[in-house]
Amino acid sequence: MLTPVKVKCKRCGREAKSDEFVLDPVYKMMVCRDCVKERRMNEFSAAKAKQREEAKIKMEEQIKKEKPAGWDAEDAEIERAFKAKQAAAPKIERIDDANVKYTCKKCKYQFKFNVLNRMPGRCPYCGGSIQGI
Numbered sequence: 001m002l003t004p005v006k007v008k009c010k011r012c013g014r015e016a017k018s019d020e021f022v023l024d025p026v027y028k029m030m031v032c033r034d035c036v037k038e039r040r041m042n043e044f045s046a047a048k049a050k051q052r053e054e055a056k057i058k059m060e061e062q063i064k065k066e067k068p069a070g071w072d073a074e075d076a077e078i079e080r081a082f083k084a085k086q087a088a089a090p091k092i093e094r095i096d097d098a099n100v101k102y103t104c105k106k107c108k109y110q111f112k113f114n115v116l117n118r119m120p121g122r123c124p125y126c127g128g129s130i131q132g133i
Helices: 033-066 073-088
Strands: 006-008 015-017 021-024 029-032 091-094 099-103 110-114
Touching: 021 033, 029 033
Parallel strands: none
Antiparallel strands: 006 015, 021 029, 091 099, 099 110
16 A cells, blocks of 8 residues: 655645645646635635625616616605605504504504594504594
């Protein structure tokens, strides 16, 4: 039985056993397994970085498509204020002709509100006034 000889890698200069060398098609020579691992890791990380960059570009393009021409910071501020106003507004869902499902804007409690009799007059949980109906 032959013992492997220690050989110096031509690419990195590290010493490794001769049976640990691999013919690499990219480097076109015999290199140690560490060099092959490094190359594969670099290729993998480069592919991941490219995917992230493509996803970022795609997302930016999608955002640009959603915004009309002439969109600026003032428009963005107006949109943000509108969304805040929508979030603060009470949620009202119609159940039938007489009743609606009302969400209190103060405490977010949901209850049934009779539109014809205007009952209950206030939120049963926090006593907040009912607005928007």
